[in-house]
Amino acid sequence: MTAADANRVGPNSEVVREWLADYVFETMRSETLEQVVERLDNAIVAQVPELADRDMSRDLAASTRAHARTMLSGLTTDSFEFVLPEEPHALARTIARRGFELRVLLRTYHTGMEAVLDYMSEAVDQRKAPPEIERAVMMRLFERTTKWVSMSVERLTDTYMEERERVLRAALNRRTETVRALLAGDDLDIDQASVRLGYRLSQQHLAFVLWTDEATAETGGDGEMLGLLDRVATRLANALGTGRVLTLPSGASAMWAWAGLEDAGRAAELSAPGAPERIVRGQLEAPVRVAFGVPAAQVAGFRGSHREAVAARHVAERGPAGADRVTGYREVEIAYLAGADEAAMHGLVARELRALAGRDANAARLRATLHAYLRCHRSPEGTAQLLGVHKNTVRYRIQRIEELLGHPIEQRSLPLEIALACLAAYGVDALP
Numbered sequence: 560m561t562a563a564d565a566n567r568v569g570p571n572s573e574v575v576r577e578w579l580a581d582y583v584f585e586t587m588r589s590e591t592l593e594q595v596v597e598r599l600d601n602a603i604v605a606q607v608p609e610l611a612d613r614d615m616s617r618d619l620a621a622s623t624r625a626h627a628r629t630m631l632s633g634l635t636t637d638s639f640e641f642v643l644p645e646e647p648h649a650l651a652r653t654i655a656r657r658g659f660e661l662r663v664l665l666r667t668y669h670t671g672m673e674a675v676l677d678y679m680s681e682a683v684d685q686r687k688a689p690p691e692i693e694r695a696v697m698m699r700l701f702e703r704t705t706k707w708v709s710m711s712v713e714r715l716t717d718t719y720m721e722e723r724e725r726v727l728r729a730a731l732n733r734r735t736e737t738v739r740a741l742l743a744g745d746d747l748d749i750d751q752a753s754v755r756l757g758y759r760l761s762q763q764h765l766a767f768v769l770w771t772d773e774a775t776a777e778t779g780g781d782g783e784m785l786g787l788l789d790r791v792a793t794r795l796a797n798a799l800g801t802g803r804v805l806t807l808p809s810g811a812s813a814m815w816a817w818a819g820l821e822d823a824g825r826a827a828e829l830s831a832p833g834a835p836e837r838i839v840r841g842q843l844e845a846p847v848r849v850a851f852g853v854p855a856a857q858v859a860g861f862r863g864s865h866r867e868a869v870a871a872r873h874v875a876e877r878g879p880a881g882a883d884r885v886t887g888y889r890e891v892e893i894a895y896l897a898g899a900d901e902a903a904m905h906g907l908v909a910r911e912l913r914a915l916a917g918r919d920a921n922a923a924r925l926r927a928t929l930h931a932y933l934r935c936h937r938s939p940e941g942t943a944q945l946l947g948v949h950k951n952t953v954r955y956r957i958q959r960i961e962e963l964l965g966h967p968i969e970q971r972s973l974p975l976e977i978a979l980a981c982l983a984a985y986g987v988d989a990l991p
Contacts, residue, residue: 602674766864879986894984
């Protein structure tokens, strides 16, 4: 070859195609091809250990072999025809079914491309091609390999995402069916249901519901919102002292959750009025709201605690704007029961509070004093400390309250407390 010919040698020249034709013929022989596949797969598994087990390795080998055959057969043609065989799709689906993240697939192809280029560089060196041919061959191999891998990754990412979504949807459907059957009181095998949920039912359960009043369009769509709620649920469970949490979307911006508690003592602590709310209040981020049930054991507890959490949410959503973002059933149980019949609740409030049921500031101040007084076990000193006023101010207000009621507080203390609990939960909407 003359110097002028050497200068004309390019990736698409006839001499390069002839060189590649010999290379492809030798490499496509069964024994040689299997050696290439084994070398590439070993390099990939060394960087992507998730593919090391027997079944994953088998799918990887089938994919690598199919890639090699398809790509090698097109090396000598001037046109680039991309036809991805089925085996790489099968590997992408296997990675999704195993629950691996997309980065496992991307690392597989990034590592594979490096291994292919290393092998080809070595193969060209061993054949001792003239420098000008070696340079042109490597340019052609690099261009074809990078283009092939790039297009493969693009197609296989879609395959992975489709399979991942199908798997997640199937798992979610199984979880949804199981949870709804449990809540409905259906007769289920508890051990089998626990396996399906990935959550042990023979323990103590603290149910809670999470939701937001903001439209999902304002927060990036329902997928992003549900992701936020799931993260918050996990964080709240950790704050409560457990890593065992079961979540289930109940709407585009709402989620049911259960925290599993092994320690009966811990469950008893969280049963105290206000206990869960105090623990998680600092863990909650806007715009999320949460309502808790009361811890209880076994399947009956799973069901009962959830029913209470839903009831607490019902009270929270009927409450005044700007109310606490955390609600516990023990704190609003009386208001929930009394508010089940709204007309009856209004009648109770009007009948028991009488002149204290006004919407003016003075009536509101006297109601707050009476509520604090009852919660402090009729102690003027305790009430004064709670409200931040002088005890004589409390005594004066109590005297005025009894005048407006027309009877001593002790005479109707329980109905008064129920009426005030309704006002505390529902705000002025509970007034007649």
